[in-house]
Amino acid sequence: MAKVQYPNPKFWRAKDNIDWKKQGENLKEVLGIFGDMLKETDWKDVGEKVVAGCKADIERVKGEYKDFMALDNAEKWDRVVNGERSLGRLYRKGAMATVRREWRGVKDTAYDFWEWARLWGMLLATFSKDLIPAMNSALWYRWMISYFCCHGFMDKNILGLRGSNLRMSHELTYQIFRYVAENLVLLSKADRKNGNSDELNKMMVTFDEMTMGQIMAGFPDLCGIPHQLLPMFLVSEIDQLVCIPYIDAVESYGLPSDTCPVPSSECGALVINALPDMGSGFISSSMPCDGSTMASSYFSRRFPHIPVFHLCFPVRYLDEETVQMGAEDIKACIKFIEEQTGAKWSWDAYFAAMKRFNHETDLELQKWEINKSARPQLIGPSYELFRKWNYEMDGGIDPRVIPSMEKVNKMLLKAYENGETAWPERKMRYRGIVWSCPAHYYANFSNWLANCWGIDILVEMESLNFTKHLETEDKEEALRDLARLYERMVMRRHTNGGYQNVVDECWRQVEAWNAPLVIMYQNVACKNMATVQGLLDEQGRQRGYDLIWVEHDLMDPRTVSRRTMRDKVNEYMRTVKHAEPVDPSLVEFEDEVCM
């Protein structure tokens, strides 16, 4: 079989059809906004803040120098070789980013900079494939601006990491960033407001938030892009503040504020026309929750010219009676895509991708085995995010992912055999898992838990999904398997189909991972999880586990700030566990506006 090129080179070659008049009007509007902003700016205040910032930097450098000089020689050597220990000093009140990058010791800092440069190289190379629409997106959508901070996101996710875990995390982050960069460029090319490539739009199908991408494996000539993933969900993990205007927009429109901020943000973006207009068809879905189900009518209202297929899987997915209905819906969805695009479903391409996906599942299970052991190797937000992305979006479609995963597993096994640990020894005090809708990307919580209290999050709920190999020969059974997979998408696998999937499953996983400490995220707007709160609390206590309840509101930090989230852990660790922090500088710090 010929080597699969991914993404299909036809996508890049598709001709843009930019309406320059429209761009000119938009530019005029944007310049008007900038002009107003400049007029309204209190320059005296800006000047004072710059001066204060410079003074704070001078003080910080002096302080760091003084602290370093106060160490004895052995400690100085340790800091030079193994890196700094007080990570709280990287944050400053009112700053939107950390004051500088982390010193990880000579070797790891050098490696970190190499990865930093590699990431820049990839981003520049990718964006240069069609630079004008990609950059022009920043003039259409404010969320695009937050992507300029993607390096900061990478830094945040690897805060405190050293050795093999740092290397593996970088490798996995790179895969995600490449996917994001490529899709941002394609999205900008296709967007009828922007690149307006008819050619690409004919080849493009978009799908709903968190709807898995595997169905596109059977359409190698088509470009499948999750419509709201890049403009809303993923960018909010880079910048937690980015969705606030969209949430406000839809709440002003009349949506109650008690709904999940994920569909709320998406609907808000639709209300104010902040999502790209692209593709020849949209796959809406009933997943993962009631709120997400309803968001599709907002899409149809904004983009009435884009045909929609509603992919609706049974909720009671453990009931095998329901599987055929899911399989039939997939068949209907394939037919819809064929009708809208003129493309033909290819079983060969689908099976080839699913074989890769099955292999990726095996590699994932290998990681779990190691992490379940006394010496976990790959933990932290990069890995958690990669797992989610790989399961949901990549799904074996991109052949470039396999070598990367294999490389990581090789490093993983080697590190295990060498007796390494995921975090420096002092940070490995408690084994924990994360349950419920996770907020750790927004708040950099998994890293903070390890860096501050030595709580190592071995796995999160959303990673623990379908691990059965998908059928790659029998076509009917393959569709049923695909239905089973989709029914067990991230979040849905736990929050749908009965309480057993989230309550009983939690205790099963606590035992499997030997992790009696559970960070129980409580998304205040998630009804699926809120409705088992009492059961989890009651049964957790009966079992004697440490359940630390952490309220949050995903990408709306106004409801629950990151600091409030951390305080919940601080209080528990101090009052219940009588623990001392590993890094006291991280117990209290200001990051209200820090991305």
Next chain:
Amino acid sequence: MKDLKHLIYFERLLENADNELVEKAKADGGICLGYTCFHIPEVLLNVDRCFSARLRAPNTGSIDIATYYMSNYTCEYARALLERAIEGGYQFLDALIGVDACSMMNRSMEHFEILGVNSKPNFFVTHTDMPFKITDYTLDGYERQMQVRVLDRIHEVFGVDTSDAAIRKAVAEHNEVCKIISEIREMRKAENPVITGYEFHVLNLVTYTCPKALILPYLRETLEELKTREPDPKPAFRARVAIVGSEIDDPKLTKLIEDVGALVVSDRYCFGSTPGREVIELKDDEPALRQICLHYMEVSECARYISDEKVLQRRETSDRLAKEFGAEGIIYEQMKYCDYWGFERALVSHIMHDEYGWPVLSIDRLYNNGNSGQLRTRVQAFVESLEIKRIHKEGK
């Protein structure tokens, strides 16, 4: 108007889920099957000795224990049912027929099982999967769920006859109820109707919560009474409104709206008569179950149906009902924390105003609203705005 003869009796029946007629049916050997959601075809729960009781939690006070289990950010109806169940208020049920249509109701019913709120040895809760759109295969799935999760279960546990003939018999009785309610509903189209929105709400609710055979004599008598009832010479209302939205099982809400001068002429909400009281026409040459499932899918106005044609159907139905019943405005309502109706209300209240030209009042509300001053003020303001519109219109 002269009081309806049985109104106080009907009101008394609504004071308790376990009402006098439910008790009587049980004493006669009836099997009481509780349910909450329109997605469960009511007729299937009325086969043989079984009778359906759509669950309410009248006079709900504190829901603290349910809040502990389900948090305070979730549907009050779902919590009120759980609270009542924990208090022992649904001990009279023989089974609970649940749907996994909305997550909060599903969880509420799961708690019935987990917390063992009913001590009857044969008591069970069954959970059924519901479709989101109408296609051949979703109809197949729905029919299969009703067969396996409902009919087969009640047959296995209670030994009742769930044959096609038994289902058709239940449909016949159901249809008589529907015909009476539909005939009464038609009376609301009159310029000066002989029945108020509150009275209709009470009448309709007893048809959901009482055994059909036992409530039918009262309904027949009430229908005859209404045919000769004289309306007040001067209508007591200032504006006519239609209500559209999520679950309302509390007639005090209708009373509140009518107390401030609006006449509720149409009830397009869950527990209302549209949908719910449409006659089910069965063909003889097809299995009854499949026809019933299709009927419920087609008439359903639940916001959970997300396919384009159902989304449009909901808007068209609201518009049609408001027109047919001479409403001057529409109240779009939503039980607080209901995700389906939260998203639907926000969007469609704009659409009904902007595209269909209706004055719309958009509200979210608690489970029990009878005494809500805030709601009263909002409805009052809406009534005044409708009056002003009318004056402007008449002045042109």
